[in-house]
Amino acid sequence: MMRSMRAVLVLVVAVLVCIWGNIHLASADMSPTECKEERKLAGNACRPMLYGQNPSANCCQRIRVTHVECICPYVSPKVASIVRAYGLEKLIKKIEGCGRAIPHNFKCGSITTP
Numbered sequence: 001m002m003r004s005m006r007a008v009l010v011l012v013v014a015v016l017v018c019i020w021g022n023i024h025l026a027s028a029d030m031s032p033t034e035c036k037e038e039r040k041l042a043g044n045a046c047r048p049m050l051y052g053q054n055p056s057a058n059c060c061q062r063i064r065v066t067h068v069e070c071i072c073p074y075v076s077p078k079v080a081s082i083v084r085a086y087g088l089e090k091l092i093k094k095i096e097g098c099g100r101a102i103p104h105n106f107k108c109g110s111i112t113t114p
Contacts, residue, residue: 035070042066049094050086060098068108075109083111 030038046059055063083091092102092113106113 030067030070035067038066038070039074042071049091055094055098063095063098063100072108075111077110080110088114 042059042062045062046055049055049059088111095102102113104113
């Protein structure tokens with residue numbers, strides 16, 4: 001049970017990565033293996049945010065280089081509800097602390113930013 005919850009929380013961190021307005025989009029399609037690696041790196045780098053910590057320099061870097069198309073397909077209604085329960089506004093403020101603007105009404109899977 002705890003392991004599956006951790007997996008969901010790592011995915012929630014990955015969701016954070018996808019809601020930046022200025023995310024670098026790939027010029028070519030990413031392979032499924034490359035996308036899986038990006039999700040893993042972003043989740044590992046940003047996991048402390050789930051425990052109330054501010055994003056680290058490594059987390060902010062991952063946010064800047066991770067491709068939206070690797071993250072958004074995994075944002076299910078269940079993941080979106082976990083993000084909302086944690087506090088979307090709270091997470092957005094942490095994200096903005098990395099120097100990225102978040103566009104209004106940006107849709108990533110089942111999440112739309114306010």
